[in-house]
Amino acid sequence: MRSLTAPELLGAWEAGHPHSGPGRALALLCAAWPERSPGELARLPVGLRDSLLLAVREQTFGAEVVGLVPCPACGEQVELAFQVSDIRVSPGAPVPEVLGVECEGHAVRFRLPDSRDLAALAAGPEAGGRRQVLARCVVEARREGVDVETGELPAAVVRAIEEAMEAADPQARVELSTQCPACAHAWAAAFDIAEYFWREVETWAQRTLREVHTLASLYGWSEEHILVMSPWKRQRYLELAGT
Numbered sequence: 001m002r003s004l005t006a007p008e009l010l011g012a013w014e015a016g017h018p019h020s021g022p023g024r025a026l027a028l029l030c031a032a033w034p035e036r037s038p039g040e041l042a043r044l045p046v047g048l049r050d051s052l053l054l055a056v057r058e059q060t061f062g063a064e065v066v067g068l069v070p071c072p073a074c075g076e077q078v079e080l081a082f083q084v085s086d087i088r089v090s091p092g093a094p095v096p097e098v099l100g101v102e103c104e105g106h107a108v109r110f111r112l113p114d115s116r117d118l119a120a121l122a123a124g125p126e127a128g129g130r131r132q133v134l135a136r137c138v139v140e141a142r143r144e145g146v147d148v149e150t151g152e153l154p155a156a157v158v159r160a161i162e163e164a165m166e167a168a169d170p171q172a173r174v175e176l177s178t179q180c181p182a183c184a185h186a187w188a189a190a191f192d193i194a195e196y197f198w199r200e201v202e203t204w205a206q207r208t209l210r211e212v213h214t215l216a217s218l219y220g221w222s223e224e225h226i227l228v229m230s231p232w233k234r235q236r237y238l239e240l241a242g243t
């Protein structure tokens with residue numbers, strides 16, 4: 001795994017910005033793995049996608065993660081600070097493309113949710129999101145040999161499928177034990193690397209564009225020339241320019 005260069009980061013930002021969250025995460029992955037097709041990367045299970053994003057983020061911006069989450073009890077902004085290694089799940093055995101569960105007389109075969117499913121969810125209404133993902137991922141559901149619609153699966157069967165999905169692709173869900181310093185409320189705060197990394201890239205890109213603008217205006221250098229310059233050298237020129 002290598003870090004993304006400045007031209008690659010800026011290219012991913014440009015490619016991802018018209019999309020919703022899943023498309024943006026995919027743009028970052030495509031920049032890191034140009035040798036793999038976007039279709040192939042979109043079919044990676046969400047947890048596997050996230051473990052790759054974590055690795056690219058660690059190489060590009062470092063291992064430390066610092067963010068703010070609102071306390072669900074009092075609304076206070078609470079700091080989350082941890083290392084990428086704290087939330088990295090060790091890769092288990094390779095997961096077959098189609099998994100199966102048997103529960104309450106039902107036999108269900110399904111695949112793990114991927115970026116295509118998240119994109120479909122992001123484009124649709126919020127309500128019924130879990131069922132919508134399920135409807136896309138269930139390959140076959142039968143009860144006593146008869147096909148069953150995904151929408152008619154009992155809650156216990158749905159739960160069994162979701163538990164099996166989580167066990168097979170554990171990096172898809174990251175939660176951190178958090179306590180609010182203001183009201184002492186304790187909860188498990190969800191952390192989404194795709195969203196977090198994109199926000200960082202956006203902040204970085206906006207700052208970098210300003211730097212390119214300043215240096216290009218002053219010296220007439222091209223964007224390409226300025227972007228391949230080391231950040232250290234760019235800062236020295238910006239200091240000389242008095243910005």
Ligand SMILES: [Zn+2]
Pocket residue numbers: 071072073074075076180181182183184185
């Ligand atoms: Zn609180």
